[in-house]
Amino acid sequence: MLAEFLQFLFSGITVGATYALAALGFTLIYNASHVINFAQGEFIMLGGMLAVLFAQMGLPLPAVLLLAILVPAIVGVLVEKLAIEPVKGAETVTLIIITIGASLVIRGLIQVWLGKNTFSLPAFSGDEPIHVLGATLLPQSLWVLGITALVVVALWYFFNRTLQGKAMLATSVNRLAAELVGINTSWVLFMSFAMSAALGALGGILITPITMTSYDVGIMLGLKGFVAAVVGGLGNGLGAVVGGLLVGILEAMGAGYISSAYKDAIPFVLILLILFFMPRGLFGGKSTDRV
Amino acid sequence: MNKRIYYGLYGLIVILLVLPFVVPNNFYLDLAVRMAINAIIVIGLNLLIGFAGQISLGHAGFLGIGAYASAVLPMHFGWHPVTAMLTGALASALLAALVAKPIFKLKGHYLAMATLGLGIIINIALRNEAQWTGGPDGMPVMPMALFGFEIGSDRQWYWVVAALLVLTVWGSLNLIDSPFGRALRALHGSEVASQVVGVNVARYKVSIFVLSAFSASIMGSISAHYIGFISPNFADFFHSIELVTMVVIGGMASVYGSIVGAVLLTALPQALATFEGWETVAFGAILMLCMIFMPRGLVPTLAARFSKGDDK
Amino acid sequence: MSLLEVKDLSIHFGGVKAVQNVSFSIDSGIVYSVIGPNGAGKTTLFNLITGVYTPTSGEIRLDGEIIQGKSPDELARRGMARTFQNLQICMNMSAIENVMVGAHLRLDRNLFKAMLRLPALKRRDEALREEAAGLMEFVGLGEYVGARADAMSYGALKRLEIARALAMKPRLIFLDEPAAGLNPKETQEVDHLVRKVADSGITVVLVEHDMKMVMNLSDRILVLDYGRRLAEGTGQEVRANPDVIAAYLGTHA
Numbered sequence: 001m002l003a004e005f006l007q008f009l010f011s012g013i014t015v016g017a018t019y020a021l022a023a024l025g026f027t028l029i030y031n032a033s034h035v036i037n038f039a040q041g042e043f044i045m046l047g048g049m050l051a052v053l054f055a056q057m058g059l060p061l062p063a064v065l066l067l068a069i070l071v072p073a074i075v076g077v078l079v080e081k082l083a084i085e086p087v088k089g090a091e092t093v094t095l096i097i098i099t100i101g102a103s104l105v106i107r108g109l110i111q112v113w114l115g116k117n118t119f120s121l122p123a124f125s126g127d128e129p130i131h132v133l134g135a136t137l138l139p140q141s142l143w144v145l146g147i148t149a150l151v152v153v154a155l156w157y158f159f160n161r162t163l164q165g166k167a168m169l170a171t172s173v174n175r176l177a178a179e180l181v182g183i184n185t186s187w188v189l190f191m192s193f194a195m196s197a198a199l200g201a202l203g204g205i206l207i208t209p210i211t212m213t214s215y216d217v218g219i220m221l222g223l224k225g226f227v228a229a230v231v232g233g234l235g236n237g238l239g240a241v242v243g244g245l246l247v248g249i250l251e252a253m254g255a256g257y258i259s260s261a262y263k264d265a266i267p268f269v270l271i272l273l274i275l276f277f278m279p280r281g282l283f284g285g286k287s288t289d290r291v
Numbered sequence: 292m293n294k295r296i297y298y299g300l301y302g303l304i305v306i307l308l309v310l311p312f313v314v315p316n317n318f319y320l321d322l323a324v325r326m327a328i329n330a331i332i333v334i335g336l337n338l339l340i341g342f343a344g345q346i347s348l349g350h351a352g353f354l355g356i357g358a359y360a361s362a363v364l365p366m367h368f369g370w371h372p373v374t375a376m377l378t379g380a381l382a383s384a385l386l387a388a389l390v391a392k393p394i395f396k397l398k399g400h401y402l403a404m405a406t407l408g409l410g411i412i413i414n415i416a417l418r419n420e421a422q423w424t425g426g427p428d429g430m431p432v433m434p435m436a437l438f439g440f441e442i443g444s445d446r447q448w449y450w451v452v453a454a455l456l457v458l459t460v461w462g463s464l465n466l467i468d469s470p471f472g473r474a475l476r477a478l479h480g481s482e483v484a485s486q487v488v489g490v491n492v493a494r495y496k497v498s499i500f501v502l503s504a505f506s507a508s509i510m511g512s513i514s515a516h517y518i519g520f521i522s523p524n525f526a527d528f529f530h531s532i533e534l535v536t537m538v539v540i541g542g543m544a545s546v547y548g549s550i551v552g553a554v555l556l557t558a559l560p561q562a563l564a565t566f567e568g569w570e571t572v573a574f575g576a577i578l579m580l581c582m583i584f585m586p587r588g589l590v591p592t593l594a595a596r597f598s599k600g601d602d603k
Numbered sequence: 604m605s606l607l608e609v610k611d612l613s614i615h616f617g618g619v620k621a622v623q624n625v626s627f628s629i630d631s632g633i634v635y636s637v638i639g640p641n642g643a644g645k646t647t648l649f650n651l652i653t654g655v656y657t658p659t660s661g662e663i664r665l666d667g668e669i670i671q672g673k674s675p676d677e678l679a680r681r682g683m684a685r686t687f688q689n690l691q692i693c694m695n696m697s698a699i700e701n702v703m704v705g706a707h708l709r710l711d712r713n714l715f716k717a718m719l720r721l722p723a724l725k726r727r728d729e730a731l732r733e734e735a736a737g738l739m740e741f742v743g744l745g746e747y748v749g750a751r752a753d754a755m756s757y758g759a760l761k762r763l764e765i766a767r768a769l770a771m772k773p774r775l776i777f778l779d780e781p782a783a784g785l786n787p788k789e790t791q792e793v794d795h796l797v798r799k800v801a802d803s804g805i806t807v808v809l810v811e812h813d814m815k816m817v818m819n820l821s822d823r824i825l826v827l828d829y830g831r832r833l834a835e836g837t838g839q840e841v842r843a844n845p846d847v848i849a850a851y852l853g854t855h856a
């Protein structure tokens with residue numbers, strides 16, 4: 001009983017960590033621009049696929065990691081510069097459609113380039129499972145959780161202790177005021193796209209040794225990341241992390257105890273329920289639209 | 292004053308009447324039928340996206356409900372195809388109302404998310420309930436019969452769908468230029484302004500969402516009967532995006548634009564068939580380029596160009 | 604009984620107390636002005652009364668009936684109309700359609716009848732178009748009857764909002780800075796227009812920074828400062844009030 005429960009919990013927090021990274025990505029961009037970046041999932045896919053590619057080329061792990069984060073970050077910046085900047089201030093519908101377009105382009109290009117196969121990446125430190133109270137834990141899960149925790153702490157430090165981070169926060173609260181005090185808001189936009197693409201890619205790399213990857217995993221992972229962001233109250237960083245873990249755990253529990261066939265439906269049932277009953281998410285504050 | 296907007300409808304009727312006699316072979320007739328079916332769906336979706344300013348990323352889910360109602364109910368339960376079709380459409384409308392009521396109190400992103408989630412859940416259910424739906428492989432659909440009269444040939448379908456298209460265009464043009472339609476456009480233009488003149492914003496959004504879900508469901512049923520076979524791909528996310536692309540490229544808030552968008556993007560896969568795999572890239576690029584350089588879409592942009600001068 | 608009674612009305616946005624314990628009442632048929640420096644809470648007060656914001660505390664009564672917390676469309680049904688300081692024009696519609704949408708509640712809004720273009724509905728709509736054109740004439744926009752909203756000047760759009768509000772046939776109209784950003788000639792015209800509206804029997808509540816216009820039009824004036832009621836009374840009373848003088852002239856007094 002306990003062993004089974006622990007097993008589901010382990011797999012839940014492991015994928016949950018990926019959702020959390022994706023959710024943080026959504027949150028960063030949302031705060032900087034009020035854009036919901038529907039291409040976020042493609043950065044997860046890009047991270048995983050590029051890591052596989054670079055690993056197959058024989059590069060050492062640190063180089064693989066670095067490149068598979070850097071390239072998606074550049075793609076993220078390109079998306080921002082080429083597709084988001086030119087339509088500044090457009091309607092929500094327009095922005096949603098543009099980011100969906102970007103996501104299709106990225107996915108399509110990868111499909112044409114690397115094909116439709118499923119790829120795997122060797123685990124960072126072997127596949128010898130660790131036994132905990134009758135459940136098994138993959139060493140890769142520890143990598144996922146450890147690195148995610150590090151990233152969360154680093155982000156916290158960045159936003160609360162550095163000038164650049166505070167500038168980004170200030171912009172999210174009041175863009176005009178931020179511009180008036182001399183913050184370069186287009187730099188903020190640039191940074192938030194680069195960072196959120198990098199976060200997504202990192203999640204994608206970390207999880208690939210466990211779940212494998214292919215050109216089309218981005219949509220689902222991205223959407224679940226978005227669910228996590230909304231669960232946590234769109235725009236709330238801590239909420240995004242908690243939301244990610246929660247979505248991951250509920251999905252694993254649902255798959256284990258209820259129906260594995262409906263595993264992918266669980267986050268969406270969750271989001272519908274949350275939107276019905278707590279429209280601002282678990283951690284969202286109340287605000288009144290100004291007229 | 293707005294009489295001119297109906298001229299397009301007369302033009303459409305003429306084209307639809309002549310078309311079956313000038314197409315070289317059945318391949319083009321089949322293409323025309325699928326274009327018309329898409330056009331009807333896209334007009335309904337455009338009422339929601341273009342006129343009311345709300346987005347649905349799960350519309351293929353409603354197509355799927357209609358299509359599978361028409362496939363499953365007659366096959367497994369011996370229902371009459373028309374009853375099955377209407378049941379599917381009512382189920383779609385009900386589901387749309389159920390989801391939309393709480394969601395429409397929220398802003399754009401949340402609706403996008405909720406509709407997307409709904410579409411995905413529907414799709415997963417269709418894939419998983421294999422004993423009814425045939426799972427990922429899909430299932431055959433029995434032919435449509437009306438008053439004991441079986442609609443079988445492409446040509447028969449053509450006339451049915453053409454008539455529906457004309458009715459849809461006419462009904463939509465009427466709707467837009469009516470108190471209901473004005474309220475719908477007003478809440479898009481300024482939600483708070485429409486509220487203070489008495490528009491119950493949530494109710495209008497729900498109504499139009501339900502209407503477009505109903506129409507999508509009916510057209511899903513018709514597609515299923517027409518093709519004679521249905522698979523979950525018909526109800527997947529990509530198909531939803533395809534429909535949104537048709538709205539966007541043809542022109543948001545343009546009924547005729549929807550027809551143009553449907554015609555172009557139904558033909559596109561044929562044109563791209565030789566470039567296996569580039570379809571997704573092409574769709575994505577069209578979406579982005581369209582939104583950046585021609586945000587109003589083809590028809591409104593061209594119309595504005597031609598009618599410059601007599602507007603002022 | 605007054606037409607509108609406001610008692611101890613407050614709203615807070617986080618730490619900002621935009622309106623604090625404001626009370627006043629407005630009799631039917633008068634021109635009532637709300638004045639105060641920038642950020643005093645005038646627009647917020649309008650938003651509270653017209654249902655756009657929900658008050659943190661306090662009471663609003665229309666005809667003696669409690670209305671706070673009701674939605675703007677319900678209040679529209681009870682005869683409240685308003686314009687916006689920051690233009691809220693539907694740029695996706697023509698000018699005259701913007702006015703026609705003001706008559707929303709007076710029309711048959713049935714979806715199916717609309718789709719079938721029933722003759723009765725159509726005739727009513729044609730009549731409304733005439734009426735809307737008349738209203739545009741009334742507010743001085745006769746030349747724009749055939750125009751698109753996005754082709755109109757700022758000053759014209761301000762009046763278009765008034766025409767839209769009038770199309771509701773309201774009992775009570777709230778005008779939020781109708782003359783802001785207008786040149787002296789246009790301001791003069793808006794002054795006359797407000798007079799005409801008041802003379803037609805509609806109770807007018809006005810927010811305006813142009814003191815000449817306020818003093819000229821108002822039967823009574825409410826002065827707000829930092830969200831609080833500073834003074835209330837006739838133009839003369841308010842002008843003589845030392846608090847008002849201090850607030851308006853500050854240390855120069």
Ligand SMILES: Nc1ncnc2c1ncn2[C@@H]1O[C@H](COP(=O)(O)OP(=O)(O)OP(=O)(O)O)[C@@H](O)[C@H]1O
Nearest residue numbers: 288289290616621640641642643644645646647648
């Ligand atoms: N939705 C809101 N959220 C947060 N603060 C708000 C909101 N609406 C108004 N405020 C604040 O309430 C205060 C009063 O604003 P309001 O717009 O009512 O002033 P006003 O008297 O209309 O000023 P002006 O003459 O400049 O129009 C301001 O400090 C404003 O920033």
Ligand SMILES: [Mg+2]
Nearest residue numbers: 645646647688
């Ligand atoms: Mg104001």
